[in-house]
Amino acid sequence: MFRKSTAYLLLVFAILLSVLLSIFRPIPQFNYDFETFFPQEDQDLYFYQSFKNQFENDNDYLLVALGSPDGELLSADFLAEASSVHTEIQKLEKVDTVISILNLEQPVIGVFGLSTRKVLDWTDKSSLQKTSENLDQYRSRLISKDGKSLLLWIKNEQNISKSDGDILYNSIKDIFSQHKIVPMAIAGKIQTQGDFVKLMQDEFGLFFGCSIVLMLFLLVLIFRSWWAVIIPLFVLIIGVAWAFGLLIYLGKPLDVMSVMQPTIFMIVGLSALIHFFTHLIKKLKEGDDKHKAIRAVFKGLVVPVWLTILTTSLGFVSLYFTTIPALQDFGWSTGLGVLVMFFAVILVAPGLLFLLPITISTSLQKSEKPSVLLAVFSWQLKHRKWIGFSFLGITLLCLALGSTLKINGYLLDNLPTDHPIQQDFEYFNEQYGGSNPLEIYLSVGSGANSLLDYEVLGEIDKIEAKIQELFGEGQIISPLTVVKTINQAQNQGDPQAFELPSKGQRQRMDRWLGKALESKGPKVLTDDKKSGRLSARAPDLGSLKMTALREELNEFVKQEVNPDLLQVRWTGTAYLIDKGHKSVTLQMAKGLGVAFLLVGIIVGFLFRSWRISFLLLIPNFIPLIWMLGLMYVLGIEFKLTTAILFTVAFGIAVDDSIHFMSRLKQELKLGKNLIYGLKRTYLETGKAIVLTTIVLTAGFGLLIFSQFGVTHFTGLLISASLIFALLADLMLLPLLLLPLKKIWEKKFKN
Known part of the structure; x- marks a missing residue:
């Protein structure tokens, strides 16, 4: 296969393939969808998909905090400008x-029926002063804590x-620019995905360029010969182009992990190239x-290079x-x-080596000094027990320390803490009770007919109070909110009446519930009112x-809510992502188990x-424990x-x-004893x-400089x-192999 004529044919094929790739260039698509971190084939995921069909996605929103440039939030001029932005x-x-x-209207029920009034009215100073006195109810909800x-x-x-999300987000930013309002903070799916993709594009190009420079530097440092630098660099660029070309043709978008x-x-x-070229230079030096x-x-x-590439590939697969x-x-x-990189090496490298003139520089032909590896090999043969106990002690210590590690992940932990998105x-976490959706599915128990039954509302009220105790004072929307x-409308808009009404008051509001549930806003009840x-x-x-x-x-x-009246179940995107992090041990065990096998x-x-097989796994299992x-x-x-x-x-x-x-x-196989065979292997392959x-x-050290956590x-x-x-x-x-000296020599003896 590696005769000169065959190598030239493979090189011609590689060139034709590269030309076709350059003519029919695939167009990369960048994407970031955090829902791809949901665990699949999971009952909670199936439930959430059903929940979305009944209600809606819990993350299709954008939060924008607007502040007045002069610091006075409740000024008529700023409120008018902000209202125009809103419209x-x-x-x-x-x-x-x-x-x-800005557009919130408070319903008021009086003797003449239902009417509404603006929660905040800035048409004149008197109205602004009067309505602004009753805004404490909306702190941490529609107005920041401060x-x-x-x-x-x-x-x-x-x-x-x-693509539609990007267009919409850019349109929103254009409106702010036209009104010369700079938001104090923005958070939401369409903003985060857009900013993530932009950062991905920047880092993708940066690391590709830096990788080429790094490879060039390493090749010069290792081989110090023009042909041993140019050929590998050319092969690597071709291989990367083929790999990404194939992935893009297969419809794989570039995401946060593609960086x-x-x-x-x-x-x-x-x-792989280093193994080939190191041995080639050795043979050329020997004449x-x-x-x-x-x-x-x-x-x-x-074959051995193919096996190493295959094991690397299988580690990822x-x-x-x-x-x-x-x-x-x-x-x-x-x-x-x-795998594509391996085929690039095999198809391109031999042909170029045959085609280009190869010379060994004088510096490479000089007699080598006694190898440092030889000294290390001799030393370790004399200190076998000390080395063995050292590895055992460090491994046990790392195992003990690693067992204390906590499983913990954040929605935006791929970004540094000082990144603008994080800030x-x-x-919103500090001023508005949070930015992550929190969803709970409600359904009536066997002892109730509707979530609007008075006894059921009392159970919901208990849950809402507990949620505010645990998660903060952010806004809660539920059937009880309606x-x-x-109830507040029946009490002339009194903020103190925004609470669970008495049983008699609840009975008197049936005529208004239908209209309230039909109004615009998040859907909180199904048509049969049994789920919410x-x-x-x-x-x-x-x-x-x-x-x-x-x-x-x-x-x-479990302790305080009557299950015959109300059933609850956690759901939502944040819950599923947290569950994905929680399953980390299982995910790692699956991956490692398959890789080991x-x-x-x-x-x-x-x-x-x-x-x-068993001996080979031991020195490769130890680094994983040390990583812990x-x-x-x-x-x-x-x-x-x-x-x-x-x-x-x-x-x-x-x-x-x-x-x-x-x-x-x-x-x-050449008939050498184990000690001598280990020595030759240690010096050359080492x-x-x-x-x-x-x-x-x-x-891999180059990746440390990435802004993405992963x-x-x-x-x-x-x-x-x-x-x-x-x-x-x-x-x-080598020390693990020595006790099997007789078995090894017998097994491989000709």
């Missing part, structure tokens, strides 16, 4: 409803697409003919067996891209605390021995985006072990392992795990 936004095509203190801003709650079209894929593809491809050396190197290494769509997409797409969300509003929703907003307290608070409310309901099968097939200890030291919590890194790290780290064992197998570890660590932690933790794996492969693996 213009309401007219936008994709806007369903806009609610604010009284410096008012809220626009903009409900957009349900299930709005990314790190160019770096992953390049460093995996470069690690071998160029053509024979190229053919011998690629023929001898293609194993994420497909989790239940989180975002992880599944990242897993299969990255795994496929890694805007924090503003009843409270009518309790909707609120809460701060993003993290999945750990939110889970504890939800359990506390569940316990309260697949790698064990591959290694067992390669070496025809279950003992070797590092997470404890750095204060990194478990969440979906950090748990998956264990599977990815295992798939990448096991490559070095396979290279080591493949070379040892060749040495033993050098390539060190170089590939440097390359991989530097490449990308940052990927760079940090995988870089550390690769260093841990290098120590385990070079310091521990």
Whole structure:
């Protein structure tokens, strides 16, 4: 396969493929949908989908806090300008409803029937002064706690697409610009997705460019020869182009996790090239003919390199067996891209090596000094027990520390705490009771006919009071809200009457309930009035605390709420995302279990021995435990985006072990004893392992500078795990093999 003529044919095929890709360029689509982090095949997800059909999405809204430029919120001029903004936004095509203190009308029921009056009237000074005295009821709801801003709650079209959401958000920003009003804070789905995608586009291009520069620097540093720099760099660029071209043609949009894929593809491809080129340079230094050396190197290494690429790919693909769509997409797409990189190496590199003149520089032909690796190998043979106990002690310590790690994730934990999006969300958390949707499904028990029955309303009132105690004083909307509003209307708009009415008052308001339920606003009841929703907003307290608070409310309901009158169930997007984080242990176990199984099968097939499969897993399992200890030291919590890194790290780290064992197998087949075979493997393959570890660590280390949490932690933790794996492969693996000396020599003896 690697004869000169065959290599040229493969190179021509690669060139034609690249030309076709440049002519029929795929158009990338960027997308960020946090609903892809929902656990699939889950009863709570199915329930939420049914809930949406009955009511609506709980996250199709935009929160906008408007403050007066001169600091006086309740000035007639500012309120008039803000009202114009409100009216213009309401007219936008994709806007369903806009609610604010500016258009809110208080119903009043008198002797002449139902009438309404503006909650805030600024037509003259007297009206403004009179109505502004009764606004405390709306603090933390439509007016900020500190009284410096008012809220626009903009409900957009349900299930709005990314492109329509961008258009709508830009239209809203244009209205603000025209009226020269700068919002104090904005938070919502259409804003967050747009800003996330923009940041993704910026980082995607940045890391792709930085990856090329880094690869160029590493190639110059390692090989110091123009052909050993130009050829790999060309191969890597071609491979990345093919990988993304294929993924885009398959309809895979680029999302938040795609930011790190160019770096992953390049460093995996470069690690493969380093193995080929290191051995090629060695043969050329020994005086071998160029053509024979190229053919011998690629023929001898293609299988072990293929196996290492395959195990890396399977490490990513194993994420497909989790239940989180975002992880599944990242897993299969990255795994496929890694395989494409291998084929780029095989199709392009041999042909270019045959085609271009190759020379070995004088500096590379000089006699080498005694290897540092030789000294290390000799030292570790003399200190076997000390090394073994050290690994055991560190591993047990990391296991103990890792067992104390908490599972905790935030809705926006992919962004740094000082990012503008985070700051805007924090503003709403502090001033308006929260920015995250909080949804509870309500249904009547067997002892009631309707959620509007007086006894049922009393049970809802208990729950609302408990929610405000647990989650803060943000606005709550439920069937009880409608009843409270009518009760206030029956008492001439008195704010103190916004409460659960007496039983007699409740009976007198039946004639008004129908009209109230038909008014615009969030739907809180089904037509048969047997099901409803309790909707609120809460701060993003993290999945750990939110889970504890939800359990506390569940316990309260169990003890204090009559199940024959009212049944409740948690639902909503925030609940599902928190549940996804909570399932992190299961997701990690699934990914690692599949990765262990697949790698064990591959290694067992390669070496025809279950003992070797088991031994090979030990030095690659230890770095994962050490990662737990590092997470404890750095204060990194478990969440979906950090748990998956264990599977990815295992798939990448096991490559070095396979290279080591493949070379040892060749040495033993030549009739050498185990000690000598380990020495030769340690000196030659060990050098390539060190170089590939440097390359991989530097490449993943580049990701540490990302603003996205998932990308940052990927760079940090995988870089550390690769260093841990290098120590385990070079310091521990040889010692694990020595006790089996007779078995090894007998097995591989000719």
